[in-house]
Amino acid sequence: QKASKAIDKYALYVPKTGVFPKGFKVAAVASGVKKNGNLDLGVLLNVNKSYESSAAAVFTTNKFQAAPVLTCKRILKSTNGKGINAIVVNSGCANSVTGELGMKDAENMVNLVDKEINSKNSTLVMSTGVIGQRLSMDKISKGIEDIFKQNKFNNDFESWLNIAKSICTTDTFPKLITSTFTLTSGVKYTLTGMAKGAGMICPNMA
């Protein structure tokens, strides 16, 4: 067997510090959806009030679309991508192929966060994990409540890394990158991105 030796990918690819965009805060908790007790629920919040935020998204072109995908599409269509101030993400259960109950669960996740931020159609929802299982809404609801009631939001490096971890499933490392750019005009701005994905990966999103 000539295959390469195992690489410590966490050490190679996970940053140790970072500068993040102004006006965003993030939080993550272990709601209990993941059986191993790891972080599995995250909320990203826009707290900047000087501008009505804009949002855009691309989605799977799989004919079977999960409830969170359909819910996000509805929200983006109804708002025209304006005024989206939160993203709520859970891992461990994909809330996919779960029918009308799954749609209700996805809408419920959105409503729970919208209620906390006193806004309607202001939250996007994502889920990842096992397909064909109902979401444990009792755990998710309690997790969202804890995040807001205990004000777990922060904008430091650790918090960003934790939310990146909270969306992971079988990932061997969280994927978090952040960069500050200077435009030709001299304006400085920051991009921060995170992703999860390890298997079932050959996206064709539109």
Place this chain on the structure above:
Amino acid sequence: TLLGYIVTDLPIQSQALQNMLTHSTDRSFNCISVDGDMSTNDTICMIANGAVEIPEITQKSSEFEEVKQQVTEFGQRLAKLVVRDGEGATKFVTVNVKNAYQFQDAKIIAESISNSMLVKCALYGQDANWGRILCAIGYAKLGNLRSLDTDKINVSFVATDDSQPHELKLVVNGVPQLNIDEERASEILALPDLEVSVDLGTGTEEAQFWTCDLSHEYVTINGDYRS
């Protein structure tokens, strides 16, 4: 499943933001393959909150193309991390298809090679099995053969470090190199990062895909995912 979000403190009009994200995704997340499977949940979303107080960027703004390019390169960095994970992957492989008659053909061929389980197994085993690469090119779902001329095709392994020769030619103008330097091939295939280069010689269009090898670990992880 692929999930991701990108946030920025620039003020960007929603249509302009959608244009940027779609452009970026078509050149980043839509050009990666770990196992050829597409999820029911794949989503990338982007939020611009305007905390940097400058006039809103629209598709007519002078900054639009500059930011779009930066978002595209940023998306590629993030997408490549997903491939580097690859559930037990040991190699990061860039499949570069160049000089195609049409861009779409270059992309289809790059994707076909990237999704081939046998190519991915050979990469894991460090086996310079160029026949599998040609096979994947041959069954790529092209609409016609304008980009593919069997007498013009060149296939190489390309090293990503400073070692020489940098490029190991496997097929030259459609002719397999039967006396391939197997020792050099093994050296290149032992690298954690490498490139498979396909020169179709029928045009000027180019496409890249990023893929990885298929390891025992992948089967271990996915053999009992629900439990």
